[in-house]
Amino acid sequence: MSNAPTFKHIAVLLGGPSSEREVSLRSGAAVAAALRTRGHRVTEVLVGTDSAFTLPPDADVAFVAMHGRFGEDGTIQGMLRAQGIRHTGSSPEACARAFDKSKSKPVMAQAGIPTPPFEFLRSGEARTLPLPVVVKPVRQGSSVGISRVFHEADWPAALARALELDDTALVEEFIPGRELTVGVVGGEALPVIEIIAPDGNFDYHAKYTPGVSQHVVPAALPSAVAERCQAVALQLFDALGCSGMARVDIRLRPDGELFVLELNNIPGLTEISLLPDAARAHGWSFPELCERILSMVE
Secondary structure, eight states: OTTOOOOSOEEEEEEOSSTTHHHHHHHHHHHHHHHHHTTOOEEEEEEOTTSOOOOOTTOOEEEEOOOSTTTSSSHHHHHHHHTTOEESSSOHHHHHHHHOHHHHHHHHHHHTOOOOOEEEEOTTOOOOSOSSEEEEETTOOTTTTOEEEOSGGGHHHHHHHHHHHOSOEEEEEOOOSEEEEEEEETTEEOOOEEEEOGGGOOOHHHHHSTTTSEEESSOSOOHHHHHHHHHHHHHHHHHTTOOSEEEEEEEEOTTSOEEEEEEESSOOOSTTOHHHHHHHHTTOOHHHHHHHHHHTOO
């Protein structure tokens, strides 16, 4: 990019204490390598499972390549700001809103963004939504702790699985149809991707095991549907107050109705991740994508 940022020393933060540590290690390594190919001075900063990290004393920006709790929920962003270090991605407050589904789902509803009917349950509370449903912890990513429930006999175990990881579970109506996702970089929506996963279940294994899922980019959609997907992705990005980058997950029902599931404010940046795939379809190499994300640091 001709308007590449002038940071002297970039600290790429990777690892961390979350259940998505392994993916974060891969994302961070890929980002660091990409930025080095563009001539930047880069140090990889390994964040421990105890959340400890030490920045190089002359680092003037942090590229946060961490997923899940601590990295994506606003915690590390707040710590960096307390040290006077600028960072990629959204503010601590926007990260917290996007990561916690008990905060982001009401934002969607208030903004008129289509999302499946939902409710939040704690231990001992009864479900009111009819099956089939999807149940997930309110503060996890990468499909950790998620279950699709089609039979009442499977409900207790699914709820228990989610509540092992958080004190609150999101329960939402299961939307049959196609799995779509839209990357957002700055104020620009990237081409829509369709994800084709085994049994239509884009779980942790399907997301991070090469060859298991297929990414169709751009998705084979009528132009009006693709534009609608991009529009609602940008609408949610703005409604949550995000900046830098994000990826918005959408289900498209056979009747053409679409439903926004969630926004990931630090999407995967591995060699098989969705945002880099969308960027390539948009004409940006992976190093250029990383540099664009860096150039939007506020």
